[in-house]
Amino acid sequence: MSTESHLLYSQLPAIDRLLREPAIEPLVAQHGQTLIGELLRRLQAQAREAIKRQQRLPDWCGDWPQALAAELARQQRSALLPVFNLSGTVLHTNLGRALLAQPAMEAVASAMGAAVTLEYDLDGAGRGHRDRAVADLLCRLTGAEDACIVNNNAAAVLLMLAAVAPGKQVVVSRGELVEIGGAFRIPDVMRQAGCQLVEVGTTNRTHLKDCRNAIGEQTGLLMKVHTSNYSIQGFTAAVDEAELAQLGAELGIPTATDLGSGSLIDMAQYGLPAEPMPQRLLAAGVDLVTFSGDKLLGGPQAGIIVGKKALIARLQQHPLKRALRVGKITLAALEATLRLYQQPELLARELPTLRLLTRPQWAMQEMADRLLPALAPRYGAHFQLRAEPCWSQIGSGSLPVDRLPSYALTFAPLDGRGATLEALAERWCRLSQPVIGRISEGRLWLDLRCLEQEGALLEALNA
Numbered sequence: 294m295s296t297e298s299h300l301l302y303s304q305l306p307a308i309d310r311l312l313r314e315p316a317i318e319p320l321v322a323q324h325g326q327t328l329i330g331e332l333l334r335r336l337q338a339q340a341r342e343a344i345k346r347q348q349r350l351p352d353w354c355g356d357w358p359q360a361l362a363a364e365l366a367r368q369q370r371s372a373l374l375p376v377f378n379l380s381g382t383v384l385h386t387n388l389g390r391a392l393l394a395q396p397a398m399e400a401v402a403s404a405m406g407a408a409v410t411l412e413y414d415l416d417g418a419g420r421g422h423r424d425r426a427v428a429d430l431l432c433r434l435t436g437a438e439d440a441c442i443v444n445n446n447a448a449a450v451l452l453m454l455a456a457v458a459p460g461k462q463v464v465v466s467r468g469e470l471v472e473i474g475g476a477f478r479i480p481d482v483m484r485q486a487g488c489q490l491v492e493v494g495t496t497n498r499t500h501l502k503d504c505r506n507a508i509g510e511q512t513g514l515l516m517k518v519h520t521s522n523y524s525i526q527g528f529t530a531a532v533d534e535a536e537l538a539q540l541g542a543e544l545g546i547p548t549a550t551d552l553g554s555g556s557l558i559d560m561a562q563y564g565l566p567a568e569p570m571p572q573r574l575l576a577a578g579v580d581l582v583t584f585s586g587d588k589l590l591g592g593p594q595a596g597i598i599v600g601k602k603a604l605i606a607r608l609q610q611h612p613l614k615r616a617l618r619v620g621k622i623t624l625a626a627l628e629a630t631l632r633l634y635q636q637p638e639l640l641a642r643e644l645p646t647l648r649l650l651t652r653p654q655w656a657m658q659e660m661a662d663r664l665l666p667a668l669a670p671r672y673g674a675h676f677q678l679r680a681e682p683c684w685s686q687i688g689s690g691s692l693p694v695d696r697l698p699s700y701a702l703t704f705a706p707l708d709g710r711g712a713t714l715e716a717l718a719e720r721w722c723r724l725s726q727p728v729i730g731r732i733s734e735g736r737l738w739l740d741l742r743c744l745e746q747e748g749a750l751l752e753a754l755n756a
């Protein structure tokens with residue numbers, strides 16, 4: 294080691310001394326010596342590394358208390374950072390899908406800090422299991438005989454297959470062997486559940502006789518999967534739920550549909566693309582229907598199975614149910630969300646998912662017109678700012694071709710001034726509340742459909 298480096302190392306203050314510094318002592322009092330000591334050791338290791346590599350002390354060594362405060366802030370920054378979702382996708386899986394309604398947030402807050410009657414029977418009426426209250430609500434809303442709640446819809450499909458058709462054959466159309474983003478693929482879930490997939494029909498056309506011909510001794514379930522994230526067009530044919538249910542009833546084989554999204558209300562009444570409704574499938578005779586809690590339902594992450602009492606009882610008693618069950622926080626959020634559906638007139642206002650999906654284009658256009666002049670002074674020198682019409686997506690497996698007219702702020706780099714869209718997007722990702730847009734056609738688009746805090750966005754972008 295050179296004498297020069299030696300001199301530099303000797304300039305690093307000892308941890309003990311730092312812990313007693315007047316500017317650092319209050320942090321020790323507030324956060325404890327363990328955490329502050331560890332952060333100081335981390336900083337010291339960084340300083341040693343800098344001396345080793347560059348033969349000099351890093352600049353921040355001039356102010357250890359400030360470097361410590363910055364390290365502390367970094368350390369305490371949550372991994373679940375709130376962001377502005379201006380991506381144009383309302384139910385964005387990577388951004389946590391549905392925003393909960395106010396009553397659901399309040400129900401969660403109250404359930405979190407208290408003991409609750411999760412599986413505790415106050416009146417001796419025998420509630421049975423933890424899903425009871427939510428199941429009763431779901432029965433009223435969908436006409437189902439009973440319901441079962443698990444961690445997500447993938448879990449719902451897995452449990453349903455494992456409990457209803459263990460070791461048996463499950464008949465599915467070749468046109469419905471869906472993959473939902475990587476890990477959820479119908480053939481893989483079948484295998485995991487211990488079922489044997491029997492593909493029938495062709496990619497574009499499946500007929501009832503294909504299903505009938507595939508049925509034998511070993512058939513345990515006839516299943517339909519909603520092709521939520523793609524559509525097959527042209528010369529097509531599919532077996533509808535009523536036909537399949539009738540065939541199942543005739544031969545004594547249960548039928549099921551994995552809906553994925555599934556909406557408890559008719560989306561068409563709001564001018565939105567129609568989505569299949571669980572209650573309609575149950576009315577058509579399907580025995581079990583699975584769907585997500587945090588897609589169009591607008592609630593917490595959960596998987597919901599509704600249908601026939603005897604089959605739901607098999608799900609509730611299956612060992613996998615224990616592994617896939619939800620906790621009180623999810624049940625509290627789901628119950629409060631479902632209660633909103635008992636007052637459908639208020640839904641478009643109270644349920645954030647529906648509120649955002651039904652926002653008229655003019656509302657986003659007005660916002661764009663207000664934001665544009667407020668952002669021009671900061672960004673106008675390097676970017677051409679415009680308010681432009683665009684299309685939002687529902688997301689989470691609702692058809693990508695079903696799009697909603699919206700309005701965006703767009704940023705296009707002015708030639709020759711060195712500004713790039715990637716650098717701008719990256720800068721916005723580093724904000725304390727990151728702004729997530731989308732780059733396309735040489736512009737950075739901020740779709741305003743999901744913006745409800747205009748002032749906060751302005752403050753973030755002009756900071």
Ligand SMILES: *Cc1c(COP(=O)(O)O)cnc(C)c1O
Pocket residue numbers: 445446447448471473477518519520521522551552553554585586595596689690
């Ligand atoms: C989204 C979806 C799933 C998976 O649901 P998660 O809630 O993400 O687990 C399964 N099947 C279909 C048809 C879907 O659309």
